[in-house]
Amino acid sequence: MPYPLLRSAGLALLALAMAGTGFVLLQTLRRPPLEPYRNLVLPAAAKDAPLRVRFAGVSTLLFDDGETAWITDGFFSRPGKAATLLTRIAPDPAAVERGLQRLGVTRLAAVVPLHSHYDHAMDAPLVAQRSGALLVGGASTLNVGRGLGLAEAQMREVRAGDTIELGRFKLRFLASRHSPTPWSDGVTPETLDAPLTPPARASAWREGDVWSLLVEHAWGRRFLVQGSAGFVPGALAGRRVDTVFLGVGTLGRKTEDYRDAYWTETVRAVGARRVIAVHWDDFWLPLDAPLQAMPLLLDDFATTMADLQERGARDGIEVRLPPLFTPFVP
Ligand SMILES: [Zn+2]
Numbered sequence: 001m002p003y004p005l006l007r008s009a010g011l012a013l014l015a016l017a018m019a020g021t022g023f024v025l026l027q028t029l030r031r032p033p034l035e036p037y038r039n040l041v042l043p044a045a046a047k048d049a050p051l052r053v054r055f056a057g058v059s060t061l062l063f064d065d066g067e068t069a070w071i072t073d074g075f076f077s078r079p080g081k082a083a084t085l086l087t088r089i090a091p092d093p094a095a096v097e098r099g100l101q102r103l104g105v106t107r108l109a110a111v112v113p114l115h116s117h118y119d120h121a122m123d124a125p126l127v128a129q130r131s132g133a134l135l136v137g138g139a140s141t142l143n144v145g146r147g148l149g150l151a152e153a154q155m156r157e158v159r160a161g162d163t164i165e166l167g168r169f170k171l172r173f174l175a176s177r178h179s180p181t182p183w184s185d186g187v188t189p190e191t192l193d194a195p196l197t198p199p200a201r202a203s204a205w206r207e208g209d210v211w212s213l214l215v216e217h218a219w220g221r222r223f224l225v226q227g228s229a230g231f232v233p234g235a236l237a238g239r240r241v242d243t244v245f246l247g248v249g250t251l252g253r254k255t256e257d258y259r260d261a262y263w264t265e266t267v268r269a270v271g272a273r274r275v276i277a278v279h280w281d282d283f284w285l286p287l288d289a290p291l292q293a294m295p296l297l298l299d300d301f302a303t304t305m306a307d308l309q310e311r312g313a314r315d316g317i318e319v320r321l322p323p324l325f326t327p328f329v330p
Helices: 003-029 035-040 081-086 093-102 124-131 139-147 256-268 301-315
Strands: 052-055 061-064 069-072 110-112 134-137 155-157 163-166 169-175 211-217 221-226 243-247 274-278 318-320
Touching (some): 035 301, 093 124, 110 124, 134 139, 139 155, 243 256, 256 301, 274 301, 301 318
Parallel strands (some): 110 134, 134 155, 221 243, 243 274, 274 318
Antiparallel strands (some): 052 061, 163 169, 169 211, 211 221
16 A cells, blocks of 8 residues: 555544544533423422422432431442542542431431442441441342441341331332443343442442332322333332332433333333432532533433423323422422
């Protein structure tokens, strides 16, 4: 090949590589705006509302009936993108403290990670230590507790089908699946078989059991908390709930068929009248600023919301978003 041709081929390749890198960088910065969905955010609960929920990003939800309070996940540290990708991460006690303060938490009956990935389970042992809560989860989640020195007496292992009672709340743990992602297929079990002591790579918080959490309150309200956008076909058939807290992470990058199956197997299967979307915020950003949607490189919140709203309108199911930290009626 004559030298000038080789040189122009090389230059073309270099330009292509630069354009590719530029695109990836741009997509890590670009994200759909939340402004178009402002009217979907649930209003603050009245002071005397008997049963209230607060949201703290990802799928951290505080349930409170005035007598008993408990929380899913309890994830507040939210280490930055670079730290998460390039370094070993650990819970940030100050961020956990601030998060619990903003939720108005003094005492909690339980902290219940929906699976053991770091954005669900990493801070849970600190939440338990700070609030007196019982850490409730599968064997992998308990190894997250042990790694941070949580006493066995402050942990309770659950298996698929188990029910626990917390005051007037009844929590039933049903086996579910993680949303298939490039780093976990949602089907192969990934367990944490030994205590995990941070700092560690983000990938060290292996999936563990993935729960569909059915919540029943004695005053007649029923909820489903689905932390990850996966499902076991038929697993929720015959269950009835009013409201689904629907994990929508990665849904914007799934096929139409997948979104249809997820909606059918979770929302429609339980006859819900309302969906509150969770796990859509960029959890590499701290909770001190307003939440933002995941960058377009990883998900597409606008596609997710258009899809949910269309399905909701078709099936007569209200689709809403939770306010950050403000108590709302679920
Ligand atoms: Zn996960």
